[in-house]
Amino acid sequence: MISKDYLSPWAKNVSPSPTLAVDAKAKALKAAGEDVCGFGAGEPDFDTPEFIKEACAQALTEGRTKYAPAAGIPDLRLALAEQYKDYGVLGEANPAQVVVSPGGKYSCYLAILATCGPGDEVIIPAPYWVSYPEMVKLAGAIPKVIFAGDDQDFKVTAAQIEEALTPATKLIILNSPSNPTGSLYGREETEEIIELACRKDLLIMSDEIYEYLLYDGSIHHRPASFSSEAADRVITVSGFSKTFSMTGWRLGTLVANPSISKAVASLQSQTTSNATTFSQYGALAALQNWSKAMGAVNEMLVHFDRRRMKLLDGLNAIAGCSCLRSQGAFYLFPSIAELGISSEDFSNQLLEKEKVAVVSGHAFGADGYVRLSYATSDEVIEEGLLRIEKFCDELK
Ligand SMILES: Cc1ncc(COP(=O)(O)O)c(C=O)c1O
Structure with missing residues (x-):
């Protein structure tokens, strides 16, 4: 024993x-x-959706069953880079700033691991997605939870975040639309948090995995699209799981400034390698047939x-x-x-x-x-x- x-x-x-x-x-x-x-x-x-499954099946038939580049197949990274350029998140459609990972969960983890280490503090607004505090701890960093109840529509304010800052604060996590509340940060609320991050030299991880699941005509604001400084400071995480009902395919995305995306790609290359190769061809079909x-x-x-x-x-x-x-x-x-x-x-x-x-x-x-x-x-x-x-x- x-x-x-x-x-x-x-x-x-x-x-x-x-x-x-x-x-x-x-x-x-x-x-x-x-x-x-x-x-x-x-x-x-x-x-x-059937056409996404068919594209994956075709990739399998064509023998796309081998290792792919660790950060994703080039066509998918390019298609994502073009989309994020259209959204104003990237100045240019630079695929080097995009990493495709085995799930949005892993994208979040690598975003944290690439930027936070022992002693760093990470602001996590509660109610939070269950994995954030655990991921922060796995990076050796310290979760600093701040709370917003239903009296404030489950959304923390920039002032609340500012109050929780210390010289050790490195990263703020945002998740809009939110799991578990479904709350959505508005333009001004987002702008105030970005302004704070710029003023205090902080990074933001914006988890946008539910970005397309919106109701009542609501609009999703991507923090990285607010300014070129915001684009530098914000790591945008998303994925295919929730939008296209592809949870089992394990495909997440991450867009960040070149030094962070390079670090994330290196971490991924030493841990999981690429997300499943033929899965990525299904995702590519979704991007190439966007209106469908x-x-x-x-x-x-x-x-x-x-x-x-x-x-x-x-x-x-x-x-x-x-x-x-x-x-x-x-x-x-x-x-x-x-x-x-x-x-x-x-x-x-x-x-x-x-x-x-x-x-x-x-x-x-x-x-x-x-x-x-x-x-x-x-x-x-x-x-x-x-x-x-x-x-x-x-x-x-
Ligand atoms: C807020 C949030 N982020 C990220 C994820 C990760 O999704 P996946 O790893 O399936 O892409 C989830 C899944 O539940 C989530 O709710």
């Missing part, structure tokens, strides 16, 4: 992803024959929007629950604080008693809330609401 304390400080400090754990628990219950209403999943419930791709996204959005409103109205009709109308992504983040139960207990007991899977707000740094994903069928939403209402009534 091994007697030594053999796990590294990184392994000892890291927690497993709670969102993946809830989803796995719900799937296991379902597999055991339980009738589970799952609101835990962070992935669209649609299939990947957006047509498929708009079809998904019709369903997401209908479900969003159904779930929102249903939650707000339950005594003790109150929920803001989100502007993006596919999550709602109701407050359950009035019910006088912790969000951990709420989500555990709801799964046990009513077989409804939601994720505790605690996982996102926001006790008193729970996250529900509406990337699920109308039937599940209707049945789930009935069960949640019954559960809440019994709590009183």
Whole structure:
């Protein structure tokens, strides 16, 4: 038997992803024959658009099954560079500033690893995506969490960030539209944060993985597009998972100034190498047939929007629950604080008693809330609401 304390400080400090754990628990219950209403999943419930799958299948048929350049196949990097030039994020369509990685999650991790080290502080607005604090710790850096509740639409202000700054602050993480709240930063709010970053010589990691999943005519503002200085300071992360229902393909993107993108490419070349070669050909087809791709996204959005409103109205009709109308992504983040139960207990007991899977707000740094994903069928939403209402009534 091994007697030594053999796990590294990184392994000892890291927690497993709670969102993946809830989803796995719900799937296991379902597999055991339980009738589970799952609101835990962070992935669209649609299939990947057919033409994207066909492009990938063709790449396989053509034998594109070998290593590719670590930072991505040249055509995909170029297509992304052209798109980001059109968006005003890049001055020129320079593929060297683009890195394609095995998932947006890895893009985030490498953005942090490339810029932060021991002693550096990273500002993380809560409610946050569960992985940010863990990634910061894995880089040896220190997460500095600041909080914005539903009274401020879950969005931190530049003044709040400024108050949390110390001489050790290196990076601010932004995620708009947000997981878990669906909140979206407006133009002025974004501008104020960029102004602060420039004044205090800070970097921003802008995680825009939900950039195309928007409602009520809302507009997504890319922080890197505000000025050439912003373009230098902002690392833009996105990916294909959420937009095109390609979660299993593992394709993320990162756009940054040349020295950061070079460092990210080097880190990737020594850790994962390239994202799956034939997957990248599917993504390339999406970029090369953009209006077709957006047509498929708009079809998904019709369903997401209908479900969003159904779930929102249903939650707000339950005594003790109150929920803001989100502007993006596919999550709602109701407050359950009035019910006088912790969000951990709420989500555990709801799964046990009513077989409804939601994720505790605690996982996102926001006790008193729970996250529900509406990337699920109308039937599940209707049945789930009935069960949640019954559960809440019994709590009183
Ligand atoms: C805010 C946010 N960023 C990044 C990711 C990573 O997505 P993926 O690694 O599937 O591309 C997710 C996935 O849940 C997310 O919610």
